Amino acid sequence: MILTSRLSIFIVFLMIFTSCKNENNALEAEHTINLSDYEKHLITLSSDEFQGRKPFTIGEEKAVNYIADEFKKLGIKGAYGDSYFQNIPLVEQNFTPDDTISIATKDGDVVLEKTKDYIARTPYLDSIVNIKNSEIVFAGYGIVAPEYNWNDYEGIDVKGKVVLVLVNDPGFATQDPKLFKGNSMTYYGRWAYKYEEAARQGAKGIMVIHATKAAGYGWQVLTNTSSSGISLQAKDNNHSKCALQGWITDTACKNLFEKSGLNFDELSKQAISNKFKAVSLNCDLNFTIKSELKFQNSKNVVGIIKGTEKADECIVYSAHWDHFGIGPKHNGDSIYNGAMDNASALAAMLETAKAFANLKEKPKRSIIFIAVTAEETGMTGSAYYAKNGVFPPEKTIANLNYELLLPMGRMKDVTITGFGQSELDNYVADAAKEQDRYIVEEAFPENGMYYRSDHFSFAKVGIPSLFIKGWQDSRAHGKDWAKQQIKNYWETAYHKPADEYNPETSNLEGCIEDAKLFFKIGYKLANDDSYPTWNEKSEFKAIRDKSLLNLKK
Template identity: 45%
Template sequence: MLKLITALLSMVLFYSCILPSSDDADAVNAMNPDSMKHNIMILASDSFMGRKPFTEGETRTVAFLQEKFAALGLEPGNGNSYIQEVPMVSIATESDPFMKVQSSKGTTSLKFFDEYGFWTAKTDSVISIDNAGLVFAGYGVVAPEYNWNDYEGIDVKGKVVMVMVNDPGFWTGDTTLFKGKEMTYYGRWTYKFEEAARQGAKGCLVIHNTAAASYPWSVAQNNFNQSRLNLAETHGVPVCDAVGWITESSVNKLFSAAGFDSTLLVKANKPGFRAMDLNLKVSTKMKVKTEFKSSKNVIAKITGSKKPDEVIIYSAHWDHLGIGKAGADGDSIYNGALDNATGTAALIELARAFQSLKEKPSRTIVMLAVTAEEQGLLGSEYYANNPVYPAEKTVANINMDGVNPFGKTLDMSVVGQGQSEIEDMAKLELEKDGRYAAPDPKPEAGSYYRSDHFNFAKKGIPALYLKTGIDVVGKGKEYGKQIREEYNSKHYHQTSDEIDPATWTMEGAMQDLSVYFRVGLKLAGEETFPQWKPGSEFKAIREGKK
């Protein structure tokens, strides 16, 4: 009899574990497609002017978010304020029209904009490169876990380094080299600049290649001749005087002036390659104008019932590109409906779900709407450098940059698959709904390093980044891919990223938000912290070994 009772009891316990409680299910149902759609319409309306930092569009967006969070009863997330000020500096550069390169044979001139482009993160009024040595440093990578060091045995202090974009795994397709075709952080140009600065280089030029960069030279050129935003405080992190891009054909010109040829680029793929001093001298300069400004992150929280100091942070960037050059239809407002009014509105629905729980989660839930993602992930970088909640107490980050406004999908894409245990939790939640987790359809683009969660990852905080699936219910993957490609080519970062009330049904959003909610709820109720997986670039940071 006792045995039977134990068996029955354990069955009851078993079922109560796997069946979602009605409290959780009610919370999921509290998220409202109509309010989601309504909030996207407001955020992406012309009166919000494309939500560019420092404009009236920012003022309206920040006020709107603060009002929404307060109305839902969320507490201010930064002391007694919903706001974290983000001091930034706008840096405009005016480059010399040429860069002169001196070899033993004579002088070669490269044309600014067409053949190369420099910019700076420094605030000095003039940046000049005066007969600096030129080094070809392969991929410009120092990765002890892959036993790779392009800078070994060479001193690049005061010199300009030229480095290849992406990482050795990309070109060779060799899966034993880095992550094969999937881009690691070492492949991103932002990493190349950081490493060159750590090595003491004066300048760093990334060698452009369309396939390896995943975009054409014209996209690299968008960085030249325009003002750029940076954080006003750099926290002692070294930066090069000048960074930028150079075309592959210009590099070949320089190689031949130095007595080499294009096979150098191939040699850099081999383990054991060492940076080479080209014995060339580079000279150019640029004038710099600076302006200091401040923008805002919005932070709201629901204090945990048992472990209030341990937090799960949901993030989404509220900003977009503002008002700019008119598109073909004469429209000049970059509404950013999908990118990222959807993610921002999703924060509000998730807040509603957590608030509707009768039993509050043990850990604290934080909603963080960050600024200036479009200017280089600056709001999240500022937060990561000035965390309101310490990194070691931050359990996880769940970032949303684009939430599916269309119909339901069977899948969601896991960006950066293999990074952390949170993706296994997402996989499980998807499976409970009869759905599945799919790999990132474009791993070579390095998307894991291109939105706000990356700044959390860099501090060792495990971060989840999912994207809309492509396996559209009843229509299949080909159709889903087509929708995605159409968005990328016709609407991404264009004035036509607007809401279409007829096709934006929010059915897909509700389905995906349920997954985001349940993963966060699970994390908020656990005793343990999720881990990075072996092979992740961020594991050693979390474990205090890097």
């Protein structure tokens, strides 16, 4: 008994010693995250020298080489043997749609002006695309959602036609929490889904009706970046998609409806019911889009720290390196530097990576750090990696994604975009508590941010994914001040040349705290034995459950 008792005491002592040792190991590494190194990354990546970091440009070359060099300096290995680069087969399109569209309606011609009234592009990898005599149909929100007993295409054949659909979803329009997810946008509210569904229905084209409040951004955000696009190369040249993908202003749409003998406001109200039936405007669209095509590889930058015990499992950190390059001038400036979107986040990922690299004892699970291309044009780089990753989805424990860290100083909150989706919320809560912070759901769920950054690519293949940052409650200035800072950013800088770093008006302490938060969460996940799961009501749970069956075979 004495021997057993002594053995038990020794085991307890050993466990305490090991726990303290691991904790000290993590704290020492975390303390290497610092403002000086962070700011250096931010200044460099958002400088004019990097020309807005657009794929296929000198900006890409400078950005990906800088990130790879930083990984190398930290001692983080390339994920592809001696290389840090995953080649992504992309095609860049520069669009030239007709300057005007003339539509013959019941009460006379309606003329739509490019940029002022509409924007348009084509996913077809063809030099010219013609839309000829395509009937225009109003299809409500353009949603088919059996779980909500909803089908806006029921009873109408839109094959070969052009559909007009409202942005967002009926929950936002009604603010009814029992309809879809109320004020929180679902994926059904995103333009990407609407494009996908229109194609499944056989439509020739689709135009989303823009309204600033429902979209979550103004018309200028769209027009700034409408002349070009980047997509994955496709064997069918994307002919399975709609030939026309575009937007039309609500003002222009109202005029078109009125000239067609229809009441736009009344039909929009009817569209919030699942009894709504699509309506033809009894007029046709004739339209041409020309495209200049550039086929080329872009690059994801991928570094890896191999795990010590479960090297075949991984945690993935992600942040996109791209922005919009050189574009239309605003206030004399044409370089879209993307300081907050997304150089600030890249800098935070590099600092988190440094902390992992400085661990004296590396974690049990492997860690992947990936700077992805082409987020701004449809999360293309992350979508490619999610399906062609270093580790398969069933061996990828979680994704932690950095996006839009604003220099507002230290925050009391940790905002979880997509709050309630998975058990990862619990990991965030524990790490936030260590920083004397609290977790909170996003303030503007109607903007659909969970579907607008690279974590969504991982979620779509079933990998539990996080999108977090301090966003709502400033330690120094409070909630109203933070809300105003966010508002100012959306209105004056988002996707504009004004997204630049100004050290005189910036406080980076909160960004440093967020980088440390990411480290705390990833370190715990990397040393756990468990697999965090999606919550029961998450749309991604079934995908994850199916992929995990591979582990049992």
